[in-house]
Amino acid sequence: MITPESVRVSGVSRTEEIAADPNRVIVFDTTMRDGEQAPGFSMTAQAKVKMAQVLRDLGVDVIEAGFAAASPGDEDCIRRVAGEVEGPIFCSLSRANEKDIDATFRALAPAPKSHRRCHTFIGTSPIHRTAKLKMSTNEVLSTAVRSVEYARSLFDDVEFSAEDAFRTEPEFLADVLEAAADAGARTLNVPDTVGYATPQEVRERFAALAARIKKRHPHVIFSAHCHDDLGMAVANSLAAVEGGARQIEGAINGIGERAGNCSIEEIIMALKVREDRYGVTTGADSRHLVRASKILCEITETVIARNKSVVGINAFAHEAGIHQHGMLADSRTYEIMRPQDVGFEGSWFVLGKHSGRHAIAKRAETIGRPIEGERLAAVVAGFKQRADQIGEINDAELIAIIDRVDGVSEVVAQYA
Ligand code: KIV
Numbered sequence: 001m002i003t004p005e006s007v008r009v010s011g012v013s014r015t016e017e018i019a020a021d022p023n024r025v026i027v028f029d030t031t032m033r034d035g036e037q038a039p040g041f042s043m044t045a046q047a048k049v050k051m052a053q054v055l056r057d058l059g060v061d062v063i064e065a066g067f068a069a070a071s072p073g074d075e076d077c078i079r080r081v082a083g084e085v086e087g088p089i090f091c092s093l094s095r096a097n098e099k100d101i102d103a104t105f106r107a108l109a110p111a112p113k114s115h116r117r118c119h120t121f122i123g124t125s126p127i128h129r130t131a132k133l134k135m136s137t138n139e140v141l142s143t144a145v146r147s148v149e150y151a152r153s154l155f156d157d158v159e160f161s162a163e164d165a166f167r168t169e170p171e172f173l174a175d176v177l178e179a180a181a182d183a184g185a186r187t188l189n190v191p192d193t194v195g196y197a198t199p200q201e202v203r204e205r206f207a208a209l210a211a212r213i214k215k216r217h218p219h220v221i222f223s224a225h226c227h228d229d230l231g232m233a234v235a236n237s238l239a240a241v242e243g244g245a246r247q248i249e250g251a252i253n254g255i256g257e258r259a260g261n262c263s264i265e266e267i268i269m270a271l272k273v274r275e276d277r278y279g280v281t282t283g284a285d286s287r288h289l290v291r292a293s294k295i296l297c298e299i300t301e302t303v304i305a306r307n308k309s310v311v312g313i314n315a316f317a318h319e320a321g322i323h324q325h326g327m328l329a330d331s332r333t334y335e336i337m338r339p340q341d342v343g344f345e346g347s348w349f350v351l352g353k354h355s356g357r358h359a360i361a362k363r364a365e366t367i368g369r370p371i372e373g374e375r376l377a378a379v380v381a382g383f384k385q386r387a388d389q390i391g392e393i394n395d396a397e398l399i400a401i402i403d404r405v406d407g408v409s410e411v412v413a414q415y416a
Pocket residue numbers: 034093121161162163164189191192193194225227
């Protein structure tokens with residue numbers, strides 16, 4: 001039986017070590033919990049271990065590996081992940097009750113004590129209190145406090161979430177979060193559970209909460225957990241950082257309940273590319289982003305949009321002639337990050353009807369068929385005609401066009 005006495009924790013947690021740098025944003029990945037909760041994203045234990053390995057390589061700080069009390073299977077999955085992958089802090093979600101917190105404790109037992117986090121939550125908004133929990137504000141507050149106290153008897157590192165925070169009365173939200181901090185929560189998560197808030201509201205709410213609660217708890221870490229129902233999850237997470245949040249929760253490819261969560265690849269690159277604006281860093285090695293995205297697609301048998309920010313196959317592809325010309329002169333004309341920095345080998349040009357002579361000539365040279373002058377003009381004309389018919393022109397098609405112009409190819413007949 002688990003008793004507080006049997007497990008009382010001491011020493012510095014990994015979270016405290018990271019948070020010693022005030023400009024460091026903790027990256028909390030919930031691909032395997034909030035992400036997995038969404039239809040179509042269920043994962044086996046083996047898949048979770050594989051996903052956790054790439055998340056470790058990516059350098060996320062916290063991996064929420066599941067919701068231990070959800071099923072015995074999920075408890076086992078979390079236990080396997082926590083035992084087989086070393087490095088990050090491991091976390092499991094728990095409702096605000098002892099049974100869930102005990103399940104989290106059992107699931108995280110294989111991880112070192114300094115790397116275990118209990119994440120407990122309760123709904124705080126009027127609609128959650130009345131329709132779902134059937135609790136008064138006092139009951140919600142005292143349940144939150146009791147669960148944090150119990151979690152702290154088992155874990156040094158406890159995160160408390162006020163579910164549906166952005167539809168909660170600001171005063172009551174601050175009361176609950178402050179009470180959770182008083183009870184020992186080290187991280188206070190302020191979720192926009194239904195993706196309702198706007199960036200300005202988020203920035204102001206975080207700033208106001210920090211102004212009040214940091215007076216009593218200067219070291220408490222504020223965390224953002226934004227959903228994407230209105231497409232603002234990443235913008236809201238960035239606004240939270242401006243308001244003082246130092247933990248961002250998200251998921252690879254932005255998966256999660258309904259429209260999903262803040263996309264980890266987008267937030268990591270936004271903070272990196274615009275460090276000038278946000279002035280914070282993460283511990284991420286962004287070169288693993290594409291691999292993480294691909295592994296998740298394989299595991300969940302899903303595809304992402306071609307134009308998905310950062311990791312989509314169009315993210316560093318160029319077809320328009322004006323863009324290809326600019327890219328050939330200097331890639332900074334049309335790219336704000338290097339493809340290698342997110343794990344692609346490089347940018348690439350897609351040849352199609354929008355491509356111009358510079359890109360066609362460059363590609364011809366690359367494939368060993370240099371063309372210039374009148375020959376180039378004739379190839380460009382043949383190229384445009386063919387592109388109108390079939391869209392993308394691959395190398396074989398380009399060779400065929402050049403051959404036709406040179407009058408040497410058997411493919412000539414197709415174009416006659
Ligand atoms: O969206 C949400 O509020 C959550 C909490 C449980 C953190 O996922």
